[in-house]
Amino acid sequence: MKLVAYFSRNGENYTRNGIENLSVGNTEVVAKKIAELIGADLFKIETVKDYPVNYHETTEVAQVELRNNARPELKKYLTDVDKYDTIYLGYPNWWGTMPMAVLTFLERVDLTGKTIKPFCTHEGSGMGNSVNDLKIKFPYAIIKDGLPIRGSDVHASDEKIKNWIGED
Numbered sequence: 001m002k003l004v005a006y007f008s009r010n011g012e013n014y015t016r017n018g019i020e021n022l023s024v025g026n027t028e029v030v031a032k033k034i035a036e037l038i039g040a041d042l043f044k045i046e047t048v049k050d051y052p053v054n055y056h057e058t059t060e061v062a063q064v065e066l067r068n069n070a071r072p073e074l075k076k077y078l079t080d081v082d083k084y085d086t087i088y089l090g091y092p093n094w095w096g097t098m099p100m101a102v103l104t105f106l107e108r109v110d111l112t113g114k115t116i117k118p119f120c121t122h123e124g125s126g127m128g129n130s131v132n133d134l135k136i137k138f139p140y141a142i143i144k145d146g147l148p149i150r151g152s153d154v155h156a157s158d159e160k161i162k163n164w165i166g167e168d
């Protein structure tokens with residue numbers, strides 16, 4: 001079975017048109033498209049402590065977490081990873097890599113031999129260092145090429161997503 005696990009933050013975000021308030025986060029839009037296309041389960045990675053609605057405040061909180069190599073506590077953890085051979089892993093690019101909460105999530109499960117297909121939404125930096133970071137931290141997992149999608153384009157990303165899924 002396949003799983004789509006993702007982190008996504010709604011609230012104010014920086015878009016092509018400046019700061020906008022998003023009721024559904026960009027990565028969540030992509031995660032749901034993928035889950036529907038491949039018939040996968042969905043798991044939302046959610047921190048106990050919410051990030052600020054304000055975009056700039058969130059960038060500051062995120063920068064401190066990255067600097068401190070923090071592992072923000074999650075509301076729930078994945079307990080049935082044995083069911084899955086492939087995890088589609090989605091996150092926004094935060095400061096050039098994935099939010100630290102994604103590491104909290106991954107470190108709680110045994111990824112030995114699991115295939116990870118990372119996808120990332122961003123505003124210009126693509127996957128950043130995130131795929132390399134995954135390969136270094138989880139050498140016993142099979143990390144595939146990533147799918148970067150510009151956050152402002154998520155609603156027009158179906159073709160790109162289908163092509164990437166078709167690479168399997």
Ligand SMILES: Cc1cc2nc3c(=O)[nH]c(=O)nc-3n(C[C@H](O)[C@H](O)[C@H](O)COP(=O)(O)O)c2cc1C
Nearest residue numbers: 008009025026027092093095096121123124125151
């Ligand atoms: C804390 C923070 C840091 C960000 N850092 C970057 C970055 O380094 N490069 C980039 O291209 N976009 C960056 N962005 C923009 C997000 O990656 C982009 O808006 C993404 O689509 C947000 O996804 P979400 O709505 O699922 O949370 C950042 C946004 C936030 C909130």
